[in-house]
Amino acid sequence: MRIRSVRAHLLSYPLPDPLKITYHGGERTIVKRDAMLIRVDADNGLVGYGPAPGTEQAKNDIDDVIAPFLACRTLADPDALRVQFLEESNRDAELQKLYCAVEIALYDLIGKERGLPVSELLGGRVRDRMRLYGSAGMHMAPEKHAEEAGAISELGFRAYKMQSGIGPDQDLETVRRTRDVVGPDFDLIVDAHAWWQMGDRNYAQGTIDKLAQKMGEYNVAWLEEPLPPDEHAGYRRLKELDLSPARPAFFTSRTNLSFLDLILPGVDYYQLDVFSQGGYPTARRVLGEVSRVGLKFAFHSLGTALEVIAAAHLGVCWPDQVVEWLEYPCYSTPTRAGMYPFPLTADVLKEPLELEHGDLILSMRPGLGVDVDEAVVERYPWIPGSWCSVHTAHASGKPSDSARSRGANRQAS
Structure with a gap:
């Protein structure tokens, strides 16, 4: 089985109204949530799906580096492919991490070909x-x-x-x-x-x-x-x-x-x-x-x-x-x-x-055992910009300038 293409779809859901969350040291305002859907097509007609970080940088790296590397490669052993990628990317830590996210879709694809759940x-x-x-x-x-x-x-x-x-x-x-x-x-x-x-x-x-x-x-x-x-x-x-x-x-x-x-x-x-x-x-x-x-x-x-x-x-x-x-x-x-x-x-x-x-x-269906609805690509188009802003308060209680914190970067609760 050979990989034909790898596509990364950025998705966004804008909150109906900005959500302001106040806590002891400041406040966070959430305006949207982002996600990414990876689609990997094989030459036998099978398709593998997986998640990846919902950022423009991640999409650019997938489009410019990871997708070209995987195109036309034989998909038989994910470990062997990963080692080859690490060598060709000079073991860049961020690219390695992102590649391993895309690799989830490769496991989904191999599982479907072999009739096995990813767990197996x-x-x-x-x-x-x-x-x-x-x-x-x-x-x-x-x-x-x-x-x-x-x-x-x-x-x-x-x-x-x-x-x-x-x-x-x-x-x-x-x-x-x-x-x-x-x-x-x-x-x-x-x-x-x-x-x-x-x-x-x-x-x-x-x-x-x-x-x-x-x-x-x-x-x-x-x-x-x-x-x-x-x-x-x-x-x-x-x-x-x-x-x-x-x-x-x-x-x-x-x-x-x-x-x-x-x-x-x-x-x-x-x-x-x-x-x-x-x-x-x-x-x-x-x-x-x-x-x-x-x-x-x-x-x-x-x-x-x-x-x-x-x-x-x-x-x-x-x-x-x-x-x-x-x-x-x-x-x-x-x-x-x-x-x-x-x-x-x-x-x-x-x-x-x-x-x-x-x-x-978990079922015993092949791959990840779920059916992805690609309609989300049209239903939730990408919205550029940060998903939230964070204001940190001084001891006086007066907010400082807006800043992105590690907590804010945990896209979630």
Whole structure:
């Protein structure tokens, strides 16, 4: 089977009205959400699909570098093709990461040719379902978080992730109220990356320690990114405080894995976004290390349903003692609670993903096992420009000039 062409489609969904989110250190205004759909055509008529980062730079690199490299190549061994690309691209780290996103579509294509699910090409599945956590809450008032968590629970999810950062006392009150609503057997996850992204209003180390300890009393499953990614010693110190069950979790946009030996001893959970952080090769290496040292892994995923299913095909190749969770972004609809509307995430597939009691069910259909609806290419045309703006407040409360933060670049909640 030879590759005929690789096409990258940029997609955008403009929010009906700009969404302004206020938190302790400033405010974020979201105006749209972006995505990318990769289509790979083969000479036998088969087509493979996959997600990729929804940026103009990514599209340019795919069109100018990756697509020309893949055109007319024989697709038999993705690993061999990747090695060839690395050599020809002088091992450029960003190009390598982007190539591995495009590679998901290659796996979909090979699976379809061989009549096998992608999971069987990644080592073989040991189960057919992934436990999901519903991700939604965005710096709301405590009672609003609690109300939303209750609605997410009624949808069948067994866990809810919220973004904290509205002030230490309010963050704790949010957890308390939410726990009261969902009861003791429902998992709560706190995304804490805002704690250190607020300039001179960042939470002090002592505040973080105290807040983590207090949240642990409400049986929080884990704290996601309570410290900057570089602070490996800080993660180890936080873990040594034995704040269980409020266990530290590590998430970073980096793809250089040389730091694994530094960060793994300081966390209980490791997180990674498959489509934007090195694809299956990086995730497989991380999972091997996570398993070796006895930690747990939770997929980070805040884009389309195609991204969710792509991650799930790798997750089911590991037992749930290693890969416990897959993030499922809960976007709002006219009849369903969620963070804000983003219909593109579901519309990219002709049929919705199969969910059962808070689990994602994977079929044995070839490839990624889903049918992509290419009508989204016309329905959601690309809108140039940033998807959001961020204003960081000084201690006086006066906003600074607009700036893009790492949190803003996490295109999602």
